[in-house]
Amino acid sequence: MSGGLFGSMGISASGMSADRLRMDVVAENLANADTTRGANGQPYQRKEVILQEAPGGSTFADTLAGAQAPGTQSVGGGVEVTGIVADPSPPRRVYDPGHPDADAQGYVTLPNVNPVTEMVDLITSSRGYEANVQAMNAAKQMFTRTLDILH
Amino acid sequence: MGLFDVTQIALEQALAGSAQRQQLLANNLANADTPGFKRSDLDFHATLAGALANGASPAQIESLQFTPQTDTTSSMQADGNNVDVDTEMAKLSQNALDYESLVSVANARLKMLSTAIGYGQ
Numbered sequence: 001m002s003g004g005l006f007g008s009m010g011i012s013a014s015g016m017s018a019d020r021l022r023m024d025v026v027a028e029n030l031a032n033a034d035t036t037r038g039a040n041g042q043p044y045q046r047k048e049v050i051l052q053e054a055p056g057g058s059t060f061a062d063t064l065a066g067a068q069a070p071g072t073q074s075v076g077g078g079v080e081v082t083g084i085v086a087d088p089s090p091p092r093r094v095y096d097p098g099h100p101d102a103d104a105q106g107y108v109t110l111p112n113v114n115p116v117t118e119m120v121d122l123i124t125s126s127r128g129y130e131a132n133v134q135a136m137n138a139a140k141q142m143f144t145r146t147l148d149i150l151h
Numbered sequence: 152m153g154l155f156d157v158t159q160i161a162l163e164q165a166l167a168g169s170a171q172r173q174q175l176l177a178n179n180l181a182n183a184d185t186p187g188f189k190r191s192d193l194d195f196h197a198t199l200a201g202a203l204a205n206g207a208s209p210a211q212i213e214s215l216q217f218t219p220q221t222d223t224t225s226s227m228q229a230d231g232n233n234v235d236v237d238t239e240m241a242k243l244s245q246n247a248l249d250y251e252s253l254v255s256v257a258n259a260r261l262k263m264l265s266t267a268i269g270y271g272q
Contacts, residue, residue: 004167008174015181022184051185053178075171075219076178079185128183131236135177138247142173145254146166149261 005146007075008139014054014078015132021081022049022125026118033113036101043101044111046087054080087112153209154264160212161199162257168195168217169250175219176243179234186230191219192242 025047035044054077089112097106172193182188195217202215225233 004170005173008170008177011174011177011181015177015183018181051182053182053185053188056178075174076182076191078178079181124184127236128180131180131183131240132177134240135173135180135243138243139173139177142170142247142250145251149254149258 005139005143009136011076011078012132012136012139014080016129016136018049018051018079018081019125019129019132021084023122023129025049025084026122026125029111029113030115030118030122032111033115033118035111036099036108043091043109044113045091046089046111046113047084048087049084050082051079052082054078155209157203157207157209157212159257159260160209161203162253162260164212164215165195165199166250166253166257168193168199169246169253171195171217171219172246173243173250176239176246179239180236180243182232183234183236183239184232186232188232188234189221189223190234190239191221193217193219 029046032038032044038044056075056077091112092110093107094110095106096102096108099108102108172195175191175193179190179192198215198217199212202212207215222233227233227235
């Protein structure tokens with residue numbers, strides 16, 4: 001066993017921070033759903049968070065436990081964000097000749113942000129965050145009960 | 152026979168197994184949206200029950216290791232992830248209750264022992 005209940009609280013914390021970051025990115029996408037001029041002068045491009053399972057057994061406690069009991073299988077270390085990447089899907093094109101950013105044919109290039117997709121992502125990450133909070137509370141409750149031994 | 156009998160050692164091992172399972176279930180939940188992630192779980196009850204049924208000695212029980220199992224066969228989502236958050240939450244509650252009942256039993260037995268040795272009187 002590596003890390004025990006404190007380990008599981010760390011895992012839940014990694015899930016919470018990953019979900020919070022996903023919410024930040026969704027909020028940025030929604031806020032820029034109609035931005036025709038991004039930082040580089042081009043229309044805003046939708047951003048996505050890439051998640052990956054974090055390798056377990058990297059903390060001091062895990063190394064110590066592994067040295068004391070060789071052959072112990074370490075549990076995964078939660079989730080980590082490997083990067084925020086731009087969504088390469090094509091932008092929307094809307095006919096609006098009066099728009100200052102319209103091209104010669106009168107089309108405006110708008111970001112590839114679909115508010116419906118963003119709302120679904122928002123709810124997914126919000127529910128994910130709640131699930132991680134529940135898991136952390138369960139671990140906390142278990143830990144408190146352990147402290148009750150012989151009292 | 153030492154101070155602690157097989158049952159007490161098995162209870163402590165079950166607590167360790169339950170804590171390890173909590174970690175696995177938390178990891179499953181944290182990776183509920185990680186593409187390609189497969190859930191892991193641990194059946195410490197079966198491992199302990201098997202060892203006790205085979206008449207393992209206290210020392211053997213004490214050195215038991217629980218090996219997590221990864222379910223690679225099923226898929227819940229198109230990206231290959233097989234974490235069902237509802238099932239994980241149910242298992243999480245079940246494991247927390249498991250742990251609490253193990254603590255209660257272990258505690259009751261320790262109190263009996265401390266009464267027997269006249270501790271705290």
